[in-house]
Amino acid sequence: MAAAPLPSPSLAMAPAEAAPAVEILGVDKVFADGTRGLTPIDLTVAQGEFVSLIGPSGCGKSTLLSLIANLIQPTDGRLLWWRGGFDKVGQPGRRLSIVFQDATLMPWARVEGNVRLPLDLARMPKDEAAPRVDEALALVGLSSHGRLYPRQLSGGMRMRVSIARALVTEPDMLLMDEPFGALDEFTRNRLDSDLSELWRLRGFTTIFVTHSIYEAVFLSTRIVVMAAQPGRLFREIEIDEPFPRGDAFRTSAKFADYCRELSVALMEASLASGRGRDR
Numbered sequence: 001m002a003a004a005p006l007p008s009p010s011l012a013m014a015p016a017e018a019a020p021a022v023e024i025l026g027v028d029k030v031f032a033d034g035t036r037g038l039t040p041i042d043l044t045v046a047q048g049e050f051v052s053l054i055g056p057s058g059c060g061k062s063t064l065l066s067l068i069a070n071l072i073q074p075t076d077g078r079l080l081w082w083r084g085g086f087d088k089v090g091q092p093g094r095r096l097s098i099v100f101q102d103a104t105l106m107p108w109a110r111v112e113g114n115v116r117l118p119l120d121l122a123r124m125p126k127d128e129a130a131p132r133v134d135e136a137l138a139l140v141g142l143s144s145h146g147r148l149y150p151r152q153l154s155g156g157m158r159m160r161v162s163i164a165r166a167l168v169t170e171p172d173m174l175l176m177d178e179p180f181g182a183l184d185e186f187t188r189n190r191l192d193s194d195l196s197e198l199w200r201l202r203g204f205t206t207i208f209v210t211h212s213i214y215e216a217v218f219l220s221t222r223i224v225v226m227a228a229q230p231g232r233l234f235r236e237i238e239i240d241e242p243f244p245r246g247d248a249f250r251t252s253a254k255f256a257d258y259c260r261e262l263s264v265a266l267m268e269a270s271l272a273s274g275r276g277r278d279r
């Protein structure tokens with residue numbers, strides 16, 4: 001994704017002073033069959049942060065993301081989006097988009113039609129939508145691919161289309177559930193670099209689910225480690241490295257130190273899983 005510089009201000013460098021984008025207040029989730037997805041969780045993500053959720057399988061990462069996306073409701077506790085209810089989400093400054101692991105493109109529609117889908121659903125006139133689709137495709141480096149069909153694209157390109165579709169609504173918050181998990185490591189590294197640059201330039205708050213230690217360290221301003229049985233927050237690690245980040249960071253001793261620290265935290269989270277709450 002060759003992200004073109006944009007004039008929009010980035011809050012990404014000052015998350016500590018930024019207002020909350022989402023507040024998760026004593027939220028837990030018990031599913032209809034009695035499975036406890038999460039024990040009560042308190043977590044605030046500030047505007048402009050890039051927060052990764054990582055932890056053993058079943059620790060509730062996707063459940064937490066689905067709660068933030070309002071796709072499911074908490075059993076107890078509440079969430080605030082930009083200090084308000086979900087009814088205000090979608091208004092300017094409060095736009096939310098989600099990207100799933102599977103690109104889920106419409107096979108019968110061209111790339112540009114797939115990217116335009118959220119604007120079509122919002123009944124935006126085609127002539128108004130067209131420049132936004134072009135811009136979103138440019139952001140992910142697919143300007144010349146708009147007339148192709150999904151079957152003509154590689155897995156990495158399909159995921160770029162999925163990201164363009166999320167960006168076309170100009171989100172203030174982007175939720176990503178293991179978007180690059182199915183890609184080879186080389187493609188994943190490139191998409192990570194491009195996503196990091198897009199995030200830096202556009203300043204959207206990002207909450208990113210991953211199983212990859214390297215990916216979490218490379219992308220995040222903060223990593224939230226979770227433990228399972230029951231799903232809960234276990235530890236937080238701030239990644240104190242300026243942006244833009246590139247291969248120099250990926251190959252640095254500091255990067256290796258963070259990876260080691262996160263790896264130890266994950267081992268401890270794994271050991272703590274199934275042993276009830278630890279904080």
Ligand SMILES: Nc1ncnc2c1ncn2[C@@H]1O[C@H](COP(=O)(O)OP(=O)(O)OP(=O)(O)O)[C@@H](O)[C@H]1O
Pocket residue numbers: 031032033035036037038055056057058059060061062063064231
């Ligand atoms: N719809 C559901 N009904 C019942 N149990 C569910 C449902 N969705 C998730 N769970 C359970 O809630 C717990 C948390 O699941 P979740 O998918 O959020 O974990 P995860 O950390 O995203 O896992 P993974 O890393 O394997 O994707 C698991 O025990 C899971 O089996």
